[in-house]
Amino acid sequence: MDFNRIKEKLNILADAAKYDVSCSSSGSNRTNKNNGLGNTGNGICHSYTEDGRCVSLLKILLTNHCIFDCAYCVTRKSNDIQRAAFKIQEVVDLTINFYRRNYIEGLFLSSGIFKSADHTMERLIAVAKKLREEENFNGYIHLKSIPGASDELMYEAGLYADRLSVNIEIPTISGLKLLAPDKNHADFIKPMLKVKNEIIRYKEEKKIIKHTAKYAPAGQSTQMIVGATGESDKDIMYSATHFYKNYNMKRVYYSGYVPISMDSRLPSLGTEVPMLRENRLYQTDWLLRFYGFSVNEILDADNPNLDMDIDPKLMWALRNLNFFPVDINKADKHMLARIPGVGMGSVNKILNGRKFRKLDWDHLKKMGVALNRAKFFIICNSTDWERRDLDAARIRSMILQNSKSKFKNQYTNQLSLFN
Amino acid sequence: METTKTLVYDGSFNGFLTAVFIAYEQKLSYADIQRQGQNQGGLFAETEIIFTNVEKAQRVWNGIRKKSNAAIKNIYFTFLSENRNIEALLYHYIRKLMGSKINSATNFSDDCILKINQIAHKVGREKHRMEAFIRFQLTKDGVYFANIEPDFDVLPLISKHFRNRYADQQWIIYDVKRKYGLFYDLKSVEVISLDLTEIHTNSLEKSTAFTDEEYEYQNLWTNYFKSTNIKSRINTKLHTQHVPKRYWKYLSEKKEAV
Ligand code: SF4
Numbered sequence: 001m002d003f004n005r006i007k008e009k010l011n012i013l014a015d016a017a018k019y020d021v022s023c024s025s026s027g028s029n030r031t032n033k034n035n036g037l038g039n040t041g042n043g044i045c046h047s048y049t050e051d052g053r054c055v056s057l058l059k060i061l062l063t064n065h066c067i068f069d070c071a072y073c074v075t076r077k078s079n080d081i082q083r084a085a086f087k088i089q090e091v092v093d094l095t096i097n098f099y100r101r102n103y104i105e106g107l108f109l110s111s112g113i114f115k116s117a118d119h120t121m122e123r124l125i126a127v128a129k130k131l132r133e134e135e136n137f138n139g140y141i142h143l144k145s146i147p148g149a150s151d152e153l154m155y156e157a158g159l160y161a162d163r164l165s166v167n168i169e170i171p172t173i174s175g176l177k178l179l180a181p182d183k184n185h186a187d188f189i190k191p192m193l194k195v196k197n198e199i200i201r202y203k204e205e206k207k208i209i210k211h212t213a214k215y216a217p218a219g220q221s222t223q224m225i226v227g228a229t230g231e232s233d234k235d236i237m238y239s240a241t242h243f244y245k246n247y248n249m250k251r252v253y254y255s256g257y258v259p260i261s262m263d264s265r266l267p268s269l270g271t272e273v274p275m276l277r278e279n280r281l282y283q284t285d286w287l288l289r290f291y292g293f294s295v296n297e298i299l300d301a302d303n304p305n306l307d308m309d310i311d312p313k314l315m316w317a318l319r320n321l322n323f324f325p326v327d328i329n330k331a332d333k334h335m336l337a338r339i340p341g342v343g344m345g346s347v348n349k350i351l352n353g354r355k356f357r358k359l360d361w362d363h364l365k366k367m368g369v370a371l372n373r374a375k376f377f378i379i380c381n382s383t384d385w386e387r388r389d390l391d392a393a394r395i396r397s398m399i400l401q402n403s404k405s406k407f408k409n410q411y412t413n414q415l416s417l418f419n
Numbered sequence: 420m421e422t423t424k425t426l427v428y429d430g431s432f433n434g435f436l437t438a439v440f441i442a443y444e445q446k447l448s449y450a451d452i453q454r455q456g457q458n459q460g461g462l463f464a465e466t467e468i469i470f471t472n473v474e475k476a477q478r479v480w481n482g483i484r485k486k487s488n489a490a491i492k493n494i495y496f497t498f499l500s501e502n503r504n505i506e507a508l509l510y511h512y513i514r515k516l517m518g519s520k521i522n523s524a525t526n527f528s529d530d531c532i533l534k535i536n537q538i539a540h541k542v543g544r545e546k547h548r549m550e551a552f553i554r555f556q557l558t559k560d561g562v563y564f565a566n567i568e569p570d571f572d573v574l575p576l577i578s579k580h581f582r583n584r585y586a587d588q589q590w591i592i593y594d595v596k597r598k599y600g601l602f603y604d605l606k607s608v609e610v611i612s613l614d615l616t617e618i619h620t621n622s623l624e625k626s627t628a629f630t631d632e633e634y635e636y637q638n639l640w641t642n643y644f645k646s647t648n649i650k651s652r653i654n655t656k657l658h659t660q661h662v663p664k665r666y667w668k669y670l671s672e673k674k675e676a677v
Contacts, residue, residue: 050653055644101636366527
């Protein structure tokens with residue numbers, strides 16, 4: 001193996017892949033077959049990038065040659081950058097050797113589109129197939145579904161991959177028309193639909209026959225770029241909800257747009273990456289998936305954007321003070337989960353702990369409840385609670401006074417961007 | 420006044436459980452259980468040496484397990500924390516557990532129970548960190564080798580994970596702090612102790628113990644790690660929160676940073 005040449009390629013093709021933020025390696029349950037190599041489980045972050053993101057997969061492009069010219073993408077045809085392409089065996093060797101040293105959970109393979117969608121998809125599948133069949137590799141494989149790839153290929157991809165994903169990238173159809181005029185919205189949807197249907201079919205078959213092979217056991221995911229086209233948080237979250245519901249998405253990722261080109265259709269170079277906004281969107285996503293909220297409770301026509309100062313649960317609570325105060329010792333799980341400053345871990349501790357005695361402030365604090373926020377919304381086994389009839393604006397400002405946002409510096413810059 | 424008595428055991432988990440058995444037998448409400456070599460009983464305290472008895476240990480283990488599976492896990496994890504006087508706290512915990520009619524392992528309004536949960540949680544986190552941060556280096560004998568220095572004695576907890584995952588390669592994970600390791604020879608995992616002439620951290624200098632290719636792959640990995648970084652998003656605080664500095668010296672991607 002010519003290590004210098006590989007290093008050059010790796011630098012180019014890892015660099016081009018890093019803007020894809022999904023790096024999850026969880027949700028699959030592949031066991032190690034016949035004393036081979038690897039398994040999958042809850043997903044381990046083997047390292048963290050200097051910007052604090054999890055590194056769990058070798059995330060690379062097979063090639064960054066591309067026939068398309070999407071404005072938001074570094075790999076676009078018109079961009080004047082170095083191009084490279086891996087051979088199939090090279091990707092296999094890298095994956096296996098990194099895996100054996102406990103650097104990674106597996107491979108995340110994407111690609112620029114060369115020649116045609118099908119041709120590209122075929123090559124991605126060839127890598128996965130080789131890993132599974134020749135190397136007896138049972139680690140995690142995430143393949144990108146190439147927009148426009150045929151149903152047959154999408155079927156085959158799912159036989160080797162743990163997860164498949166198509167990045168929607170632009171949350172609105174009008175935005176997509178503007179930034180990727182030669183791409184067709186329907187091309188994104190087609191592989192998604194095929195994968196969804198196959199996943200359902202395999203699940204059904206599994207109920208009848210015991211040993212069905214696996215089909216994309218970790219499901220599919222997608223990613224949306226945030227802050228490239230002036231879309232609202234409502235646009236993004238409604239679109240995310242649509243994908244969760246209609247395509248059985250396991251995860252939707254939100255990626256703050258990193259300015260990479262001088263293009264009048266996009267935020268200019270040097271514009272701050274909207275990291276705080278990205279964070280608020282993830283918080284909202286969690287509320288929808290784990291806390292029992294529905295999207296229109298948080299965002300609607302009157303409130304199309306999230307509050308950057310406070311988290312979305314607090315934002316919701318302040319708009320719905322009529323539900324509060326909640327009695328910690330009596331409320332059901334559903335309502336406990338809606339109290340600002342109370343995470344799901346604390347909810348379970350409260351439910352367990354209160355079987356033994358009535359809980360007071362001290363108990364709650366030790367259980368990890370963020371009292372600086374929660375105290376305005378609860379009563380517990382204490383005569384000491386917030387009796388004043390405070391209005392939402394007052395509570396909001398009292399909470400803000402007592403908390404230092406880790407994004408404070410950034411926040412001031414961003415305000416000007418979004419006004 | 421009840422006499423306090425110091426029970427000295429050999430440091431093994433079974434030894435500790437045997438001590439618990441004996442303390443129960445003698446109806447001690449408070450037991451000062453200490454590891455051999457660490458015991459410093461007061462001048463007038465009575466000392467009893469405990470001989471590890473697997474059968475007695477088993478009876479304690481089964482008794483607790485009948486009460487709660489979560490509790491047995493908490494006890495084992497907390498024991499591996501090696502915290503000073505952890506044995507006394509564990510004894511207190513076990514008495515609480517066995518003394519209550521319902522399963523009190525989840526009574527998080529109780530200070531002792533919450534505390535044990537928190538320590539067990541920390542040990543669990545260290546286990547996960549080791550599963551993540553161990554970096555094997557390939558020796559010329561074809562063994563994947565790693566040195567570690569975990570905060571707690573987590574080798575017994577990670578054995579199964581590595582056995583299941585790396586079933587087709589020989590590997591050694593060696594704890595340099597506690598001077599023992601695990602060796603997997605393609606069939607089973609054995610506990611070993613080695614005379615290490617050199618501790619293999621992520622040094623920039625090459626060791627003759629490893630293959631040339633080994634360094635090529637370390638180099639590729641370091642390069643890969645660098646290119647995953649997005650400069651405009653840099654957040655060093657978050658980075659070191661996830662990867663505390665004390666682990667860096669064993670991470671190949673951190674060679675230059677150390
Ligand atoms: S098709 Fe994909 S790789 Fe090519 S320019 Fe568009 S987004 Fe980038």
